[in-house]
Amino acid sequence: MPNSRTNELIEYRRDVADLQRRIRNRRIQVLGLYGTPLMLISALISWIATKNLFWLGQDMPGSANVAFLAVSAILAAATALQFAVEFSNEFWEWEDEGKSVSQLRLDLELAEERRILEARRLTPSPVERQASYKERTPAEVERLRRESRHYRRVHLWMQWLLFFSSAGVTAITAWYDPPQPGKGVLIALGFTITVITAANGYFKPRERAFNLQQTADNIEQHVTALDLGIAPYVQEEAANLELFANNVENMRVEQRKREQQLDQPHQGQQEVI
Template structure:
């Protein structure tokens, strides 16, 4: 790039006043090769602004003939995390009378402060600290959720025997006080005593499964859930202080696959429940017809008809109230739409074909959150009675 880059290419030389004042050629056009030459030679000068640009490099040109490229800073970013999309016209605009000094000054002025220019708000040490804190947070959440599930299991294992045990003992007492009503008292006593022993074992298992803490002793489900909320609150406070908006927005795209998986998992759950009830309705309908045709006597046909009719009424009421099929359909629709936006964002096709990656990411986050909000509205609509559904919409 003329005399200026010639001086920058040799160690020990500095920009002279003559170089600074040398006019640019009339047909001058800045290229990314020229920007790379200025940045690679930055350490050979005594200018503080050029030393700032020592770690700035061109990560990837959008196309070989394009005037735009992604750049990164080795100290505040890595080559696989491209930052801002920059055009050459933003680095330098040639005007009549522009000199080589104007060129270098403007290029370095644009790239001199990577923390402000590209939104890196964390030093490398703090980036490592934040990554460790994120890993610790996820580990603590997983541990807290596992302890909550264990506490719930322990509570149910202790509660069920306490509720069922008096009934079993009452049946055992009645059977022995009035043995004439029991066909085989010996077998009856063995069965009830075995059931009592099973309930005792279940209760002891629940007792030993209690969640304990060396400092606070036995932890109830309420206290464990409170501890989980404290973990979430601490993480939110830590993230709001240490992680800038640009970093949170970059991580949003990586969070979307888990959102899609959760939507599809809920879809399969509701669809599976709906299908089981539908198969039950089918078999109950066929069973009712077959029972009516084959049994002329009141028993056992009457009992079977009562059971099948009760199940039909129960299944119809449950599926009509909870609307499992509609919930599965809404979740599947949202998952497909979110996945469509994620694919379009990754491929850079409309509506994410803008030259500025930050604009595409902002638009992507806005569209995904809109879809999730619409999904929540549809869920609320299913919970409302018919006269109130229009208001929810």
């Protein structure tokens, strides 16, 4: 009976995970379906704008023409292929061809509702749920560390781009006296520096990475303490599992509070603190 109950819950979770995967895939398909034609139009407009901005009244260099032509041809071929796959039966079929993301989201909500109702009907005892919660904790630790690594990489890329852009402004200012092309490059680098500085101050990737890594380390410390039976987990198994679940949830709540503080403007953060 317990195995049958577990298998039923696993099947419902598998259905939910499959729908989540299909939603991700369909988003990518729709993004390509509508994004590629827009990129093609942008490439053609950029081609015309570059010709009028830098080579007005004269022939555009062959290398530039070839580059724009190659990009436009690739985007046109990708657009034609995606439209053919989406609207024609002569090619292979996408898994959710012709279905909108909103329809898949509705299917996901219904699947989640079925899973919740069945889980409520087949709910195990509190001790079993706490033991299951403990087994899921390593995945939560890995998720926190993965997000921490992501924000660290974002911060490092932003810093390196900021360094190179700042150095490029100085170098180009020293090398180029004519208005073009040095002036256009300086404008682009200055714009890049402004955007990166503003984004770094607003999104705070370094602080987010530090908070996520700290929470992951704290949760892992409690997992190790529970496995080894050391303080504060020196009671009966049921009491230890209850205390462990309570501690981990408190740490997750604190992590969410820190994330909310980072999302607030500086004035709001001072008021919260």
